[in-house]
Amino acid sequence: MWSLSKTIAEMNTYDPALIVPVYFPAVTPGICRLVISLFIVYPLSYIHRELVHRKAKTYQLLYFLVSGVAVIYYVLGRAILHCFLNIMLVWFIKLIFGPCRTSVVLTATVTMVYLVVGYIMTTSVEVYDVVWTMPHSIHTMKLIGLIFDYKDGNTDPAELTEDQKKHAIRDFSLLELLSFCFTYTGGLTGPQITFTRFRAFCEGTMKMETDETGKPDSINAAVKKLSTGSIFLAAYLFGGHLFHRDTVVSPTFHDHSLLYRLFYMSGYGQLALTKYIGCWTVMEGGCMLLGISYDSSLPNKWGALQGVDIRGHFLGYSNKGFIDNFNLTTKYWFIRYLFKRTREWGKWTSMMYTYVFIILWHGVLPGYWLAFLFEIPVITAEKQFARSIYHYCGTYESWSPITQTVTMTAARFARYLTLGYGIQPFILLTWQDTSHVYNGLYWGLHVILAVWLLLFNFCIEHRLPPVPRYQKKDKIEDRDYDELKKDKVHLAEQNKLNSRNGDTQGDKLKTM
Numbered sequence: 001m002w003s004l005s006k007t008i009a010e011m012n013t014y015d016p017a018l019i020v021p022v023y024f025p026a027v028t029p030g031i032c033r034l035v036i037s038l039f040i041v042y043p044l045s046y047i048h049r050e051l052v053h054r055k056a057k058t059y060q061l062l063y064f065l066v067s068g069v070a071v072i073y074y075v076l077g078r079a080i081l082h083c084f085l086n087i088m089l090v091w092f093i094k095l096i097f098g099p100c101r102t103s104v105v106l107t108a109t110v111t112m113v114y115l116v117v118g119y120i121m122t123t124s125v126e127v128y129d130v131v132w133t134m135p136h137s138i139h140t141m142k143l144i145g146l147i148f149d150y151k152d153g154n155t156d157p158a159e160l161t162e163d164q165k166k167h168a169i170r171d172f173s174l175l176e177l178l179s180f181c182f183t184y185t186g187g188l189t190g191p192q193i194t195f196t197r198f199r200a201f202c203e204g205t206m207k208m209e210t211d212e213t214g215k216p217d218s219i220n221a222a223v224k225k226l227s228t229g230s231i232f233l234a235a236y237l238f239g240g241h242l243f244h245r246d247t248v249v250s251p252t253f254h255d256h257s258l259l260y261r262l263f264y265m266s267g268y269g270q271l272a273l274t275k276y277i278g279c280w281t282v283m284e285g286g287c288m289l290l291g292i293s294y295d296s297s298l299p300n301k302w303g304a305l306q307g308v309d310i311r312g313h314f315l316g317y318s319n320k321g322f323i324d325n326f327n328l329t330t331k332y333w334f335i336r337y338l339f340k341r342t343r344e345w346g347k348w349t350s351m352m353y354t355y356v357f358i359i360l361w362h363g364v365l366p367g368y369w370l371a372f373l374f375e376i377p378v379i380t381a382e383k384q385f386a387r388s389i390y391h392y393c394g395t396y397e398s399w400s401p402i403t404q405t406v407t408m409t410a411a412r413f414a415r416y417l418t419l420g421y422g423i424q425p426f427i428l429l430t431w432q433d434t435s436h437v438y439n440g441l442y443w444g445l446h447v448i449l450a451v452w453l454l455l456f457n458f459c460i461e462h463r464l465p466p467v468p469r470y471q472k473k474d475k476i477e478d479r480d481y482d483e484l485k486k487d488k489v490h491l492a493e494q495n496k497l498n499s500r501n502g503d504t505q506g507d508k509l510k511t512m
Contacts, residue, residue, distance in 0.1 A: 027237070030130035033075045035233065037188060038279055040071055041286030042226065044184050048290055049215045060202040061179040068182035072135055075188060079132035083139055086114055087181050090143045091174055099154035107147040111140040112360065119364045135188050137361060139181045141330070145337050146172070146180070146195050163336065167196050176202075185287045189279050191305040191329035193292065201292045208294035209301065216291030221302040225285030228310065232278030236271060243268040248424075249433045254440045261440050266420025272427045276327070280307025305329060317411035320379050322419055334358060367434055370425035377449045378422060384456045391464050421445045 017032040044067050052063045073080050090107050097103040118133040152160055152168035160168065172180075172195070180198050181187065200206040211217040247253060248268055253261065287293040288302040295304035312325035323331075338357055342350040355372055362368045390396070396404065421441070425434045438446070 028129045030075070034130045034134075034188065035279070037071050037075050037184075038229075038282045038286070040074075041184055041283060042222075042289060044071075045222075045286050045290040053215055053291070054204050057202050057204075058175070061175050064183040064185075064202075065175070065179040068179070068184040068187045071184045072182065072187055075130060076132050076135070080135075082114075082118065082132045083135050083181070086111060086136060086139055087143065087177060089114075090147065091177060094147065094150065099151045101151065104144070104147050104151055108144050111143055112357075115140050116360055116364060123363060123365060138187065138190055138192075140361065141192055141333055142181055142195075145192075145333060146177070148337050148341075149195055161340075163340070167194055167336075169195060169199070172199075185290055185292060186283065186305075189283055191280070191283065191287065191307050192333045193287075193305065193329075197292065197304075206292075206294065207296070208291055209296075216289075216294065218288045218291055218294070218302050221300070222285040222289035225281050225288060229278045229281030229283075229285060232274045232281060236274040236278060239271045239274065243271045245428070248437050249428065253437075258441070262417065265424065265437060265441065266417050269420030269423040269427065270416070272423065273326075277308050277310065277313070280327070281310070283307065315412075317408055317415055318382050319375070319415060319419060319422070320382060322415070323375065323379070363429070365429040366431045367425035367427070367429035370431075370434060371423060372426075374422050374425070377453060378418065381449050381452050381456075384461075385452070387464055387467070388456070388460055418445060 016036060017029040048063060052059060069080065072083065089110050093103055093106050093110070097106065115133060115136055118131075118136055122131045122133055146169075149164075149167045149169050150172065152164045153170045155168075157165055176195075176199065179202075180193075180195055183193075183198070185191075186193050197206070209217045243264065245268075248265060253264075256264070284293065284303075284305055284307050287305045293302050293305040295301060298304060300306075306328055308328065309325035312321060316322060316325060334354055334357070338354045339350055342353050345353070355376075359368045359372050362372075393399070399407070422445070424437050428434045428437065
């Protein structure tokens with residue numbers, strides 16, 4: 001017995017999750033295990049390619065379940081029991097109530113209450129660490145979406161949209177449910193995979209490009225994503241020595257010049273985003289290697305589970321561009337299962353309901369409310385300002401090349417500062433720390449936005465031509481959102497040419 005304990009102690013001595021925090025104090029053992037779990041996806045996907053690919057559906061499901069549970073157990077330990085309990089509660093709801101509205105309401109209520117209570121019990125504002133609420137939040141979205149699809153599959157097709165018909169299912173087994181939730185390709189950090197995609201992959205009905213051995217021809221694409229994601233994670237790891245939370249919340253932060261405070265805050269905000277970009281990109285590469293991310297209609301055929309459009313994120317010149325290119329699979333889920341399904345309540349009611357759900361899904365601390373609700377005036381002001389510019393100065397294509405270059409450079413610089421400013425509550429989380437940072441900047445962006453919104457609504461808007469209304473057939477609820485996602489690529493250049501009145505065709509597709 002003593003020798004076994006000694007062996008375990010020796011193994012812990014060489015555990016990277018315990019070694020790395022010694023040299024990088026900002027990285028907790030939980031975070032280190034999470035990052036290790038992202039890279040474990042690659043050998044697991046390779047094993048699947050070699051041994052399980054195209055095998056019977058039951059073998060596929062068992063492989064995803066066992067490997068996924070092992071990965072999550074490595075990160076969370078016995079806290080994984082919360083995940084099992086959450087899933088089984090939904091399974092019993094399905095058995096008792098069947099495919100009906102009651103099942104949807106109960107599933108959403110039970111999973112979200114469980115999640116919010118978990119946030120209250122585990123949230124720490126001093127040190128961020130990985131706890132069971134992370135996979136629980138992912139499972140909450142999967143379970144709610146699955147029950148929606150289950151209800152749709154047993155509803156008269158005449159009552160469904162094309163998007164709902166595409167993802168509707170008649171029934172599912174317990175093994176499918178557990179494998180779908182625990183699969184290592186998204187059980188901890190996402191991406192959000194629809195059940196129909198997961199089922200098609202396990203059944204072998206998903207068509208994809210293969211190599212001469214019949215396996216997914218995705219190794220090159222996966223290696224590129226792995227390399228890119230690793231660079232971002234390394235940048236976050238070493239950038240923590242330059243930009244740190246303790247600096248922005250310290251009393252001495254106000255002693256620096258205003259420019260120093262402004263740029264340090266923006267740099268700290270941008271650095272915080274790199275960890276999300278790194279994690280999602282590494283995981284996306286693992287999905288590519290497995291083959292589950294294939295979509296022949298996309299320019300990048302293996303990019304159906306893209307978490308962030310890196311090029312669009314860094315080359316965008318508006319905060320709306322940041323939203324459109326960040327956390328994509330989660331955003332599509334919110335649009336498909338919340339925003340579109342509540343549009344009958346009215347656009348603004350639906351939007352606020354979706355925002356409240358998004359905020360509670362992220363956490364209970366005030367920083368989430370401050371960050372997400374701040375998006376509304378920022379995006380509104382951007383559109384208003386663009387409308388005014390295009391009205392008084394002409395369209396973008398009518399400007400000289402120098403004017404275009406200077407304007408876009410200034411716009412990207414402004415976006416860099418405003419994004420770093422607006423994301424502070426999301427990072428700092430508490431009102432005390434957030435107000436401390438904003439006090440040091442005199443609440444500058446808040447003041448500018450308030451002045452602009454008043455100025456536009458009372459002095460400028462009545463001088464501008466009205467924004468054209470769009471036909472019902474263009475509304476998002478009448479189109480498959482996967483098609484809208486594909487349209488984004490083809491409309492990127494066209495938006496520059498059709499941006500009169502500050503409302504591009506791409507914006508129509510995302511805001512209607």
